[in-house]
Amino acid sequence: MLLGNANVGKSALFGALSGRYVSVSNYPGTTVEVASGVVGRNGSSRALLDTPGIQSLHAVSPDEVVTRNIVLSGDPGAVLLVIDAKNLQRGLLLALEAGEAGIPIVVALNMADEADRKGIEIDVPKLSALLGVPVVRAVAPRREGIEEIRTRLGHAAPIRLRVEYPPAVERAVERVGEVIGGSRPASRLAALLSLAGDDALLTDLSVAGHAEIAVLREALGFELGLPAASVIQRARLEAARRTAAEVLRRRPTAESLPERLARLAIHPAWGWPILGLVLYAVYLFVGVFGAGTLVDFFEETVFGGWINPVVTSAVTRWIPIPLIADFLVGDYGVVTMALTYSVAIVLPIVSTFFLAFSLLEDSGYLPRLAVMLDRPFRRMGLNGKAVLPMILGLGCDTMATMTTRILETRKERIQVTLLLALGVPCSAQLGVLLGMMAGLSTAAIAVWAVVIVGTMVAVGALAARLLPGTSSDFILELPPLRRPGLVNITLKTLARVEWYLKEVIPVFVIGTAILFALAGTGALSVIQEALSPLVVGWLGLPVEATEALLVGFLRRDYGAAGLFAMARTGGLDFVQITVSLVVVTLFMPCIANVLMIVKEYGSRVALAVVAVVFPLAFLMGGLVRLFFQAFPGLFS
Amino acid sequence: MQCPLCSFEFEPRSGCSTSCPFGSGCNLVCCPNCGYQGVDPERSRLAGWVQRAISRFTGPKPVHATGPSGDGGRIALSRLDLGIDATVVDLSAMSPARALRLGAFGLSTGAHVRLVQRRPVPVLRIGETDLGLESAVLDEIQVVPGRRETDEPSGRAHAH
Numbered sequence: 200m201l202l203g204n205a206n207v208g209k210s211a212l213f214g215a216l217s218g219r220y221v222s223v224s225n226y227p228g229t230t231v232e233v234a235s236g237v238v239g240r241n242g243s244s245r246a247l248l249d250t251p252g253i254q255s256l257h258a259v260s261p262d263e264v265v266t267r268n269i270v271l272s273g274d275p276g277a278v279l280l281v282i283d284a285k286n287l288q289r290g291l292l293l294a295l296e297a298g299e300a301g302i303p304i305v306v307a308l309n310m311a312d313e314a315d316r317k318g319i320e321i322d323v324p325k326l327s328a329l330l331g332v333p334v335v336r337a338v339a340p341r342r343e344g345i346e347e348i349r350t351r352l353g354h355a356a357p358i359r360l361r362v363e364y365p366p367a368v369e370r371a372v373e374r375v376g377e378v379i380g381g382s383r384p385a386s387r388l389a390a391l392l393s394l395a396g397d398d399a400l401l402t403d404l405s406v407a408g409h410a411e412i413a414v415l416r417e418a419l420g421f422e423l424g425l426p427a428a429s430v431i432q433r434a435r436l437e438a439a440r441r442t443a444a445e446v447l448r449r450r451p452t453a454e455s456l457p458e459r460l461a462r463l464a465i466h467p468a469w470g471w472p473i474l475g476l477v478l479y480a481v482y483l484f485v486g487v488f489g490a491g492t493l494v495d496f497f498e499e500t501v502f503g504g505w506i507n508p509v510v511t512s513a514v515t516r517w518i519p520i521p522l523i524a525d526f527l528v529g530d531y532g533v534v535t536m537a538l539t540y541s542v543a544i545v546l547p548i549v550s551t552f553f554l555a556f557s558l559l560e561d562s563g564y565l566p567r568l569a570v571m572l573d574r575p576f577r578r579m580g581l582n583g584k585a586v587l588p589m590i591l592g593l594g595c596d597t598m599a600t601m602t603t604r605i606l607e608t609r610k611e612r613i614q615v616t617l618l619l620a621l622g623v624p625c626s627a628q629l630g631v632l633l634g635m636m637a638g639l640s641t642a643a644i645a646v647w648a649v650v651i652v653g654t655m656v657a658v659g660a661l662a663a664r665l666l667p668g669t670s671s672d673f674i675l676e677l678p679p680l681r682r683p684g685l686v687n688i689t690l691k692t693l694a695r696v697e698w699y700l701k702e703v704i705p706v707f708v709i710g711t712a713i714l715f716a717l718a719g720t721g722a723l724s725v726i727q728e729a730l731s732p733l734v735v736g737w738l739g740l741p742v743e744a745t746e747a748l749l750v751g752f753l754r755r756d757y758g759a760a761g762l763f764a765m766a767r768t769g770g771l772d773f774v775q776i777t778v779s780l781v782v783v784t785l786f787m788p789c790i791a792n793v794l795m796i797v798k799e800y801g802s803r804v805a806l807a808v809v810a811v812v813f814p815l816a817f818l819m820g821g822l823v824r825l826f827f828q829a830f831p832g833l834f835s
Numbered sequence: 836m837q838c839p840l841c842s843f844e845f846e847p848r849s850g851c852s853t854s855c856p857f858g859s860g861c862n863l864v865c866c867p868n869c870g871y872q873g874v875d876p877e878r879s880r881l882a883g884w885v886q887r888a889i890s891r892f893t894g895p896k897p898v899h900a901t902g903p904s905g906d907g908g909r910i911a912l913s914r915l916d917l918g919i920d921a922t923v924v925d926l927s928a929m930s931p932a933r934a935l936r937l938g939a940f941g942l943s944t945g946a947h948v949r950l951v952q953r954r955p956v957p958v959l960r961i962g963e964t965d966l967g968l969e970s971a972v973l974d975e976i977q978v979v980p981g982r983r984e985t986d987e988p989s990g991r992a993h994a995h
């Protein structure tokens with residue numbers, strides 16, 4: 200398995216070693232799930248696991264717990280401990296913990312190129328001798344050191360370097376070892392962790408004797424005159440510091456351009472224009488180029504001028520059965536509706552967005568955005584760390600729901616999950632929304648923005664009050680700014696577009712098929728009739744909007760695409776466009792998102808989220824309409 | 836409050852009685868000594884907000900790192916000048932859970948740290964790690980300016 204601090208390049212090494220692509224990005228918390236692959240070498244091959252990064256084996260957030268449990272499971276196999284060569288001391292801290300677990304280790308000093316540039320020199324043979332395990336210099340994106348790691352994995356050994364704790368700690372470790380069962384694997388580490396206060400660990404190990412250990416911990420703290428945790432921690436840090444000092448030499452270097460930029464990006468004054476510039480660049484690329492130029496080209500030229508007429512005439516000529524012909528090219532046809540929407544309207548927008556997004560991810564800007572947005576997020580009872588999943592939600596809310604694992608408390612995780620489901624439009628939907636907004640006045644767009652942001656802030660603040668539990672500190676590591684690698688950007692964008700094609704297009708086709716069936720059997724008009732008080736009476740939309748809202752239950756971007764098509768053909772006036780924008784933005788993102796919430800937090804939470812989101816969407820939509828009615832002429 | 840013109844101390848509410856019909860809702864106060872009209876930042880939300888924004892931007896005046904103070908030069912990290920190396924000497928004000936969390940990034944007594952910025956969020960450099968942090972944390976970290984080597988041999992590594 201791979202083990203290491205967050206953002207040290209584990210996934211990049213995993214990709215180079217196993218040949219399997221996993222997502223690599225320049226922010227801590229990219230990997231939240233274990234991925235497995237195989238390292239092969241002349242016939243002999245071994246399984247390799249990529250794991251979420253951890254700050255310490257004293258796990259705090261659920262993604263860290265996953266990794267810690269593998270280490271403590273007793274048989275992690277050979278472990279490739281990945282250390283950021285720029286930050287040896289921190290890596291050694293983790294190495295010492297891993298040494299206490301007694302697992303066989305090979306150390307990879309990754310990011311050796313960046314260490315060189317910063318004038319940091321590490322005496323690799325000496326480090327290897329001190330630790331008693333193979334140490335390999337590596338630069339994952341350039342595949343440097345990969346072959347050597349492959350060879351050395353066969354020589355993994357337990358780390359010999361030991362932290363010398365005060366005798367009182369050693370005695371307590373022995374006693375705790377007896378309580379949790381001294382023969383279990385990694386019992387020394389488990390004992391130290393529980394003395395340092397990791398209660399969740401004991402539960403995870405299903406060890407009885409919480410009370411006994413708590414007593415030992417208290418007694419130790421009393422004996423030392425300090426909390427046991429801080430004594431243990433300090434001893435480890437001191438050991439790591441000394442070892443690092445022995446093998447490390449540094450030449451002073453001048454501040455490089457990326458370093459200066461990194462500083463400006465979080466500067467209290469310069470940070471804002473930079474943020475504005477970044478957003479504007481994304482808007483130009485996705486909103487203007489993707490949603491404008493590319494969509495026009497695909498919808499009007501490719502589908503409108505070419506595919507749809509050709510397919511329609513082919514179908515009418517070769518398929519005489521009207522039902523099937525209608526199913527393919529009718530009003531609710533698979534080609535004329537599902538494919539036109541998903542390929543012509545959504546795909547260009549999604550692709551440009553994914554590309555822009557990958558660039559942002561790899562540059563290292565996102566954690567800096569979190570710093571800039573910490574303050575506004577506090578209004579929603581969250582801290583800047585929650586910016587990461589929220590921004591990822593602009594890519595895909597379902598994936599982002601999984602990334603909430605990087606947050607430390609369940610309360611924050613559920614809060615962010617709720618806000619993601621409520622008002623963070625995913626790339627597919629964002630694109631369609633941008634398209635719809637093109638025809639609106641600035642004032643109407645402002646109404647939309649104020650309503651969405653206001654709803655999110657209000658719901659976030661309310662959830663912060665109502666949900667039980669605590670919030671965590673804001674502690675976020677800021678990785679260096681890097682020039683994104685072309686290969687990684689391309690791979691990541693393609694992987695995401697592929698995901699889109701696989702997940703979204705089937706849903707569009709199924710949705711269309713359902714509409715087709717409803718329309719064909721006459722059920723559609725019954726539903727339209729039944730929902731008319733809501734759709735026509737309360738929201739003031741034309742009755743045809745019902746079908747867009749219906750498919751919006753499957754995916755809100757599909758609903759948005761339907762409304763977009765209505766707006767383009769003049770079926771909606773600007774009040775109706777604004778109202779429907781508000782309603783679909785506040786819809787649940789998609790079925791997959793609901794399923795993900797069920798998977799992560801159980802069906803009760805999922806139900807609660809759904810029960811909040813849909814009524815709120817209709818409520819806000821109706822209120823916006825009333826607002827426009829109260830002030831007619833204000834926005835025309 | 837203090838009159839900005841004559842520095843006379845007075846209660847804002849006991850300002851000059853105005854004959855203006857909107858007097859009760861007025862955010863201006865008059866100095867009873869010299870009659871100077873000023874803004875009561877407590878009453879005017881806008882002025883109060885701007886004032887806080889200004890002080891937030893300039894920040895509390897940091898203590899100069901070179902000048903030794905009574906406690907062997909010990910200050911809370913929040914008061915350290917930006918861009919100066921300092922050595923952590925005391926973390927006992929911090930909750931153990933928080934100390935453990937930050938310890939994983941290398942923060943402990945004896946560690947060398949540097950405050951990179953205060954706003955919008957304090958950024959602390961520990962070794963090669965830049966950390967964005969809660970501002971409350973800075974008050975719990977006591978440092979002495981300058982890089983000091985620790986002399987306590989509390990932990991040592993040795994190979995078996």
Ligand SMILES: Nc1nc2c(ncn2[C@@H]2O[C@H](COP(=O)(O)OP(=O)(O)OP(=O)(O)O)[C@@H](O)[C@H]2O)c(=O)[nH]1
Nearest residue numbers: 206207208209210211224228229230252310338339
């Ligand atoms: N210069 C340089 N950059 C690297 C190296 N290895 C990885 N990177 C970059 O470092 C960043 C983090 O890489 P990842 O592989 O996602 O890191 P990780 O350890 O999997 O991170 P988490 O999953 O968040 O714990 C990416 O931007 C990589 O391109 C290296 O050896 N040199």
Ligand SMILES: [Mg+2]
Nearest residue numbers: 209210229230
């Ligand atoms: Mg990773």
